[in-house]
Amino acid sequence: MQNEQSLIQRISRIAMPNPQSSSAGAVRLGMGDDAALFRPRTGYETILTCDWFLEGTHFLRKKHPPEAVGWKCLARALSDIAAMGGAPRCFLLSLALPESHAGRWLDRFLGGLRRASRRFQCALAGGDTTRNRKILINVTVIGESRAGQAALRTGARAGDFIYVSGRLGEAAFGLQMLRGSKGLVKTSTPQLKKHLYPEPRLALGSWLTKNRIVTAMMDLSDGLSSDLPRLCDASGVGARLEAARIPMLPNENARSGRGGGANTMHLALHGGDDYELLFTVPRRSVDRIPGSFQGVRLTAIGEITRNRQLRLIRKDGAEEPLIPGGWDPFR
Amino acid sequence: MQNEQSLIQRISRIAMPNPQSSSAGAVRLGMGDDAALFRPRTGYETILTCDWFLEGTHFLRKKHPPEAVGWKCLARALSDIAAMGGAPRCFLLSLALPESHAGRWLDRFLGGLRRASRRFQCALAGGDTTRNRKILINVTVIGESRAGQAALRTGARAGDFIYVSGRLGEAAFGLQMLRGSKGLVKTSTPQLKKHLYPEPRLALGSWLTKNRIVTAMMDLSDGLSSDLPRLCDASGVGARLEAARIPMLPNENARSGRGGGANTMHLALHGGDDYELLFTVPRRSVDRIPGSFQGVRLTAIGEITRNRQLRLIRKDGAEEPLIPGGWDPFR
Numbered sequence: 001m002q003n004e005q006s007l008i009q010r011i012s013r014i015a016m017p018n019p020q021s022s023s024a025g026a027v028r029l030g031m032g033d034d035a036a037l038f039r040p041r042t043g044y045e046t047i048l049t050c051d052w053f054l055e056g057t058h059f060l061r062k063k064h065p066p067e068a069v070g071w072k073c074l075a076r077a078l079s080d081i082a083a084m085g086g087a088p089r090c091f092l093l094s095l096a097l098p099e100s101h102a103g104r105w106l107d108r109f110l111g112g113l114r115r116a117s118r119r120f121q122c123a124l125a126g127g128d129t130t131r132n133r134k135i136l137i138n139v140t141v142i143g144e145s146r147a148g149q150a151a152l153r154t155g156a157r158a159g160d161f162i163y164v165s166g167r168l169g170e171a172a173f174g175l176q177m178l179r180g181s182k183g184l185v186k187t188s189t190p191q192l193k194k195h196l197y198p199e200p201r202l203a204l205g206s207w208l209t210k211n212r213i214v215t216a217m218m219d220l221s222d223g224l225s226s227d228l229p230r231l232c233d234a235s236g237v238g239a240r241l242e243a244a245r246i247p248m249l250p251n252e253n254a255r256s257g258r259g260g261g262a263n264t265m266h267l268a269l270h271g272g273d274d275y276e277l278l279f280t281v282p283r284r285s286v287d288r289i290p291g292s293f294q295g296v297r298l299t300a301i302g303e304i305t306r307n308r309q310l311r312l313i314r315k316d317g318a319e320e321p322l323i324p325g326g327w328d329p330f331r
Numbered sequence: 332m333q334n335e336q337s338l339i340q341r342i343s344r345i346a347m348p349n350p351q352s353s354s355a356g357a358v359r360l361g362m363g364d365d366a367a368l369f370r371p372r373t374g375y376e377t378i379l380t381c382d383w384f385l386e387g388t389h390f391l392r393k394k395h396p397p398e399a400v401g402w403k404c405l406a407r408a409l410s411d412i413a414a415m416g417g418a419p420r421c422f423l424l425s426l427a428l429p430e431s432h433a434g435r436w437l438d439r440f441l442g443g444l445r446r447a448s449r450r451f452q453c454a455l456a457g458g459d460t461t462r463n464r465k466i467l468i469n470v471t472v473i474g475e476s477r478a479g480q481a482a483l484r485t486g487a488r489a490g491d492f493i494y495v496s497g498r499l500g501e502a503a504f505g506l507q508m509l510r511g512s513k514g515l516v517k518t519s520t521p522q523l524k525k526h527l528y529p530e531p532r533l534a535l536g537s538w539l540t541k542n543r544i545v546t547a548m549m550d551l552s553d554g555l556s557s558d559l560p561r562l563c564d565a566s567g568v569g570a571r572l573e574a575a576r577i578p579m580l581p582n583e584n585a586r587s588g589r590g591g592g593a594n595t596m597h598l599a600l601h602g603g604d605d606y607e608l609l610f611t612v613p614r615r616s617v618d619r620i621p622g623s624f625q626g627v628r629l630t631a632i633g634e635i636t637r638n639r640q641l642r643l644i645r646k647d648g649a650e651e652p653l654i655p656g657g658w659d660p661f662r
Contacts, residue, residue, distance in 0.1 A: 005561070028376060032565065033484050034414035034549050035380035035474070040371040045359060049366035050423045050471055052461045057427075083365035092381045094469050096388075128469075130383045138425050138459075138469040140381055143366070153364050218365050230336070234363065 007102060007129050008032075011093065014114040015124040025144060027090045027125045036126035038090060038142060045150065047143035049080040055135040063178050063185065066105050068196035069137070070112030076221065077141040078120050078200035079275040083219035084152075085209025086145035088122035088202065093139060096132035120202060151209045151217035151279070153234035158306035160215055160280040162239060163289065165204055165296050167247045168224055169264055171195040172271025191249070198275040204293050205277055213288055217279040223270045226324040227278060229310055235280075240311045241302035241322060243269075269312075270325035280304055338433060338460050339363075342424065345445040346455040356475060358421045358456045367457035369421060369473060376481065378474035380411040386466040394509050394516065397436050399527035400468070401443030407552065408472040409451050409531035410606040414550035415483075416540025417476035419453035419533065424470060427463035451533060482540045482548035482610070484565035489637040491546055491611040493570060494620065496535055496627050498578045499555055500595055502526040503602025522580070529606040535624050536608055544619055548610040554601045557655040558609060560641055566611075571642045572633035572653060574600075600643075601656035611635055 012031040025044070029037035040046055053073040055061050074091060081088050093113070097106065117124060122141065174195025178185055187193045201219075208214045216235055220227050224246070232239050248268035281289055281300075289298055305311075310322040343362040356375070360368035371377055384404040386392050405422060412419050424444070428437065448455060453472065505526025509516055518524045532550070539545045547566055551558050555577070563570050579599035612620055612631075620629055636642075641653040 029481070029483065034411040035378045035417075037415075037476075037481055038377040038379055039478070040375075040377055042373060044371075046369040046371055046377060046473075047366045048369055048421075048423060048456060048471075048473065050425050050457070050459050050469070052425055052427060052459050052467075052469075054427065054461065054463060054467075057461055057463065080365040084368075086366075090379075092379060092471060094381050094383055096383060096385065125379060126381070128381050128383050130385065130388055132385060132388065136383075136385075136467060138381070138383075140379075140423060140471040142377075142379065145368075147370070150360070150368055152360065 004129055010106065011095070011110065011127065011129065012124070014110050014117065016117065025089055027123050030124070031126050036090070036092070038125065041144055043147055044144040045147050047081055047084050047086040047145060047150065048140070049077055050138060050140040051077040051080070053137040053139065061135060062183065065184055065196065066108035067112030070109040071116045071197050073137045073139050074113055074116040074122065075198050075200050076275060077139040078122060078202065079198070079219040079221065081141055081143035082200045082202045082205035083217055083277060084143070084145060084150045085205045085217065086143035086150060087206060088120055088141055088143045090123045090125035091139055091141045092125060093127035094137065095127065096130045096136035098133055098135070099131065101135060120200065145209065149209060151205070151214050153216050153218050153231045156216035156231060156235035156237050156280040156304045157282070158237055158304055160282050160304040161286050161300045162241070162302040162304060163279050163281055163298055163300050164220065164224070164247065164276055165201050165293070165298055166274065166276040167249065167297065168220070168274055168276065169248050169267030169271040171198065171273035172267045173249060173264070175273065195273060198273065200275055201277045201296065204296060207293065208279060211288070213281055213285050214279040215282060217277060220274045220276045220278050221272060223272045223325065224278070225269045225322055228322070229324055231278060232304070232308070232310060236308070238305040238308040238310055239302055240305055240313060242313045244315045245299060245301045247297055247299045335460055341437065342426070342441065342458065342460065343455070345441050345448065347448065356420055358454050361455070362457050367421070367423070369456065372475055374478055375475040376478050378412055378415050378417040378476060378481065379471070380408055381469060381471040382408040382411070384468040384470065392466060393514065396515055396527065397439035398443030401440040402447045402528050404468045404470050405444055405447040405453065406529050406531050407606060408470040409453060409533065410529070410550040410552065412472055412474035413531045413533045413536035414548055414608060415474070415476060415481045416536045416548065417474035417481060418537060419451055419472055419474045421454045421456035422470055422472045423456060424458035425468065426458065427461045427467035429464055429466070430462065432466060451531065476540065480540060482536070482545050484547050484549050484562045487547035487562060487566035487568050487611040487635045488613070489568055489635055491613050491635040492617050492631045493572070493633040493635060494610050494612055494629055494631050495551065495555070495578065495607055496532050496624070496629055497605065497607040498580065498628065499551070499605055499607065500579050500598030500602040502529065502604035503598045504580060504595070506604065526604060529604065531606055532608045532627065535627060538624065539610060542619070544612055544616050545610040546613060548608060551605045551607045551609050552603060554603045554656065555609070556600045556653055559653070560655055562609060563635070563639070563641060567639070569636040569639040569641055570633055571636055571644060573644045575646045576630060576632045578628055578630045
């Protein structure tokens with residue numbers, strides 16, 4: 001049987017060597033003390049975000065590979081940093097595990113987490129561990145952005161174009177495939193990969209913010225129909241979406257896949273976990289938006305309206321209200 | 332039934348009005364966006380710490396008043412800030428609740444949390460909520476201390492005196508009383524109060540650090556016999572404790588109380604949850620330590636040794652090894 005101290009030592013091994021620990025924007029003191037110390041950069045604000053990742057709610061012990069759990073618990077918290085246009089600096093990992101998962105499962109989990117940590121240059125700075133029957137994860141990410149420059153949800157104005165990155169509904173489709181499969185899965189399709197190993201759009205968020213192109217931005221975690229109303233609400237505006245413009249999987253993909261019969265329009269509107277960026281751009285800046293950024297498509301899908309309603313123009317031209325149907329743990 | 336958005340609105344009501352939100356060391360953007368924004372002070376480092384507070388492990392739904400759960404989940408995370416000698420700035424609350432507890436229980440929980448937040452000047456900046464069968468809490472606290480000035484665990488040197496604040500074993504005694512009682516309890520004794528509403532030693536930690544009196548410091552959360560070895564290990568030293576000097580409850584207190592027959596020496600050595608400070612002071616600075624600080628006793632209980640063993644001198648003068656017997660979720 002191992003004690004908490006040895007568990008902490010195993011976890012702390014994934015912390016990155018910190019060659020610039022005396023420089024700004026770096027972890028000055030990592031795991032092993034009462035708290036971590038972070039040295040902020042002059043002229044920057046600190047971005048703070050935390051995210052639950054719970055067995056049974058956000059992942060399934062018997063379906064999700066431990067590596068994917070490790071990657072995704074950090075990646076989804078990083079998506080909030082991307083949504084502010086910031087750069088990640090470090091993170092805290094709170095982990096509660098059953099004794100049975102403190103061996104091989106933990107090693108594989110830490111492997112996935114380490115990969116995400118290195119890939120997105122976000123160093124493990126500290127955390128807390130305890131024992132629990134179910135696997136509980138909470139990740140806090142600390143990021144930075146130049147003072148006053150972070151992208152908020154509040155700046156959208158009537159007439160702004162609404163954009164999304166990537167293709168919507170892919171992760172939800174991947175989840176359907178996962179649910180339909182037997183036992184632990186491997187990454188076999190792009191949709192499954194998007195569900196298991198999402199890529200926070202950090203470079204895109206940073207580029208849009210630095211160049212002051214966006215008036216409002218957020219990440220899509222609960223589904224477009226749930227998240228867009230939040231952006232509109234924060235900005236005091238409404239929106240009109242054009243269904244035909246929303247980038248999504250071709251329908252034959254869904255019909256032929258193991259997800260079986262999924263309606264790709266439904267997935268694109270209501271599916272969660274895409275971690276794409278949703279942002280608004282004033283008309284005068286629209287020509288500064290490229291068709292794609294580092295291989296990720298950028299698509300105008302509608303327009304912000306003064307009228308605070310949310311409307312969807314269907315492919316047949318008929319208009320209907322956009323009803324939130326995305327992920328909400330309390331619904 | 333309520334949704335996540337309305338839950339977040341209720342929680343966000345406990346956020347403090349932020350009159351100085353444009354000034355340094357303050358929350359510039361609180362709940363309601365993808366992440367919070369914090370404006371660090373120039374010349375300061377950021378202190379980061381997070382803490383689990385789980386039903387069944389750290390508190391009992393049927394025994395602990397919701398107000399105490401709210402107070403304590405923040406207070407114990409703040410104790411880590413005290414241990415670094417820092418000042419708290421803001422916190423993130425991650426909360427997972429059963430539907431049944433999203434009403435009255437949540438209100439009372441938020442009441443206790445708000446009291447602690449105001450008392451210790453630590454503003455709610457953000458968080459994450461979800462639904463779960465058990466009540467899960469994780470708190471991240473962000474603090475600050477002057478660059479290079481934070482008290483670490485690593486600086487203890489042979490010959491330093493070992494000090495503790497307050498009286499040890501009181502909280503563990505309070506827990507015994509709680510366990511022996513029927514149903515939800517009220518705060519009826521100082522020991523119960525110490526268990527339910529611990530006071531992080533922020534002013535003391537800050538004073539000791541500012542005046543550069545301590546060589547090493549940490550907070551006592553798992554019990555002296557578990558925590559002192561961690562400080563010694565980090566500093567590469569040993570320690571000799573004198574049992575007779577350890578401040579604890581008088582034994583008749585324990586015998587007469589509902590805790591029934593508790594050995595106060597055992598509680599003082601191994602009882603957790605005291606959130607007192609453990610710190611080391613070079614001999615030459617010992618006369619700068621007052622007998623008490625703001626009503627909290629400060630007591631020298633032993634000495635740091637070059638020899639890396641941990642020894643306890645019993646009241647009868649015999650010496651024995653100090654064996655960790657405190658709280659460890661993995662033991």
